[in-house]
Amino acid sequence: MTDKPIDSSLNTSRRGFIKSSSIAAAGIMIVPRYVLGGKGFIAPSDKLVIASVGAGGKGQSDIANFYASGNAEIGYLCDVDTRSAAKTVAKFPKAKFYKDWREMLDKDHKNFDAVSVSIPDHNHAIVALSAMQMGKHVYVQKPLTHDVFEARALTHAAKKYNVVTQMGNQGSSNDGVRRLREWYDAGTIGDVHTVYCWTDRPVWPQGIPWPATKADIPKELDWDLWLGTAPYKDYVEKLVPFNWRGWWDYGTGALGDMGCHIMEAPFRVLDLQYVKDVQSSVGTVYVDNFRKGYFPDSCPPSSHITLTFPKTAKTQGDVTVHWMDGGIQPERPVELGPNEDFGDNGNGMLFIGTKGKMMASTYSLNPQLLPTSRTNQVNVPQTIKRVPGGQEGHYAQWVNAAIAGKPDEVSSPFKLAGPLTEALLMANLSIRGHDIQKARADGRGFDYPGQNIKLIWDNDAMRVTNFDDVNQYIKREYREGWKTLG
Template sequence: MAARMKRRDFIRRTALVGAGLLILRDPKSAWSYQANNRLNIAAIGAGGQGGGLVNIFAGMGENIVALCDVDDRRAAETYKRFPNAKRYKDFRRMLDELANSIDAVTVATPDHTHAVASIAAMKLGKHVYCEKPLTWCIGEARAMRKAAIEHKVITQMGNQGTASDGLRQGVEIVRAGVLGQVREVHVWSNRPVWPQGVDRPKDTPPIPPDLDWDLWLGPAPYRPYHPAYLPFVWRGWCDFGTGALGDMGCHTLNLPVMALKLHRAIAEGKTVVVEAEHSGCNGESYPKWSIVRYHFPARAGMAPLTLVWYDGGKKPPQEVLSLIPGEVPGSGCLIVGEKGMLYAPGDYATRWQLLPADQFRDFRPPAPFLPRSPGHHREWVLACKGENITPMSNFVDYAAYLTEIVLLGNLAIRLGGRIEWDAATARVRGRPEAEPLVHRPYRKGWTL
């Protein structure tokens, strides 16, 4: 498909009304496709979540041309399902050899390799779908945004709840002022469901023959292989994952961040104060539990507010939980306004309830002003094909900012105490020790 494509040279200046998300300007790499043409997609990460993404895009009729995974055993089912796709272990070699044959790339690797893989693809003009959180550190998130702008590619982060009608209607309700001014938000998660608060293993078992351990480590500091690090459980290790907050924040914080325009505080270079209490962080793995308080300044006519995140079995205080009818689930979100509350149970805010229920018995939602999605993954595919649609969780307008907010919580956890984040300079005021956590030094041989 790539060899037959023609570039569309035009400027999109239309805004998504009321969304605060701009259509990417001058997307010269948004190709013009005939209706029967298919994207040539290469997958970086082909097992686990990566294999699921491959199945989704193949099921939409797109062409899977290459599969890259450092673990042949974990990717075996996907390899079997797509026997004609070329196989690689090193995404750098794949991108080098297939640069003229690939239109788009999916990235579903551990968090610490999201940025190096995505930016390498974007530099070649490839559209990118990257799993959440967008990156391991804030410096990488900003680099991802910059690369998407510079190379004019279509992007989407994998927080699929963003596409649901329920979440978008919840955003509209808050933005329309139904709750009045909001100064308090509570978000809780049932994560972690993997080990945290543990020390580094001391034994050094042999590396499995199907795994390229050095490539799996990528830009992270070298350490001996151990099955305690992978698969899946890498989320709890500081060098590889982003803990409970990083794993689920891009889902469960999504509704309040978008509805209350909290990402604009980052975009406009404001100061955000963050405080964290937790079970203890040893620098190897994230705490068993944490409570993180974000203090956001006023933005876009909205009042300053405090957002509190809870994980590891912690939940809001009883006086807050008592406002929620019925059994409180393991994850959820409560937005508290002057005129009422919006409660969204679960991780994705695909459904919600206005409280107190009696007060809103005859409530009618405001007229929709956000576009309704054809589907989270389909948004990206259609945009890649040049359709006049903007993925809502694109790197430039939203995903990089949401990721930065999430990772600020991890900064507070790892640094301890109270931090003042200067979004204008990307620095923690008065805390120079934060610099390697904001802009990660890479292992030799790896660069953005």
């Protein structure tokens, strides 16, 4: 991993935020209040004051879970859409409300300790980095970022600013992934060389053209703030609050939505880090019985992606991880009974080792050895500490670690969540390679499916070495007013 300080290359340029921010003016980090003491000091035994960027949708449930921990105070709420934020605002009437997170950080950063980020993917990194630069602990919904560069930047920043970080892949706090690790570490299934991960996502439209008709912007929505770092486009119906996930400008498709939940276990069990190479095949779109597979604004309806990871201390060689979405699933293992569940609701994971197999469902729930009769026959002791409450305890874990100032006492710190997110975004680079090939097809743009090119990844240089055109997607240029520097 490169050691260059790339986190400084991200910045906002809202007039007043940079100008008046003491961090920008002095070039220093604001140390958390529990370290400094004095006015506004929050002792480790006191509550963590949280400012939440995103108060509706997933933000609403995140806030409720922080509050339920008993050790958090919801001090500030921020959302660009007052419709979606209404229930949370009503529940926490004492919390000060903002529409623009930059204004909130500028005016009130001395009054809170931590920031939760529960907004569309394309604005995750800029909010999280700005908060970390102010010494704030951060909780960021999955996927950690929209771009590979951003994931690397947040990974570096978490170490640099020594704040408590957690990604919102709550399955990482479940007992299931810990049981899978214990089985593997005990040699129960031998050396794992292949893993399959799959999901029924997308459950929103993908593989479609951008709507041709613009719509009136709802009066409750600040559309410009919602766009944030993304290129300006006219508002269209049915994008907000959910279907943005299928558009490259804002979301990261099925991989971004479920990959951090399902691929987290292979990363944790096998100590995977950065991907070595990736290749993919994608589903074709048919309109009026005619193949029209080139809709570059949108993620594909389905994909099968193969990622190769280098040997780790816990494997004997490279590990191949298969990702399948859009309803594609691997062949059922021969050890699995014909009527036994293979994952859950179209989602799951399967580890194939030299001495056996093991599997689990979404969030690493219901871990099983194969054949399933082995699960209760194999006696492997519990050696890994559990998180009280499992995935529900994921939130309290971060709150308590932030109060104590202990960055390593969380399940999904950015030093783990960053590489995981990078791998998923590398898989998306492979998908976007198909669109690049289709665009080159000289009149065959609607017919040419694109070849399955294996992308070779140079991790230190952070670039693909054999297909340069996809490198444009590693680091976006932010929209004017949200400028990417460096």
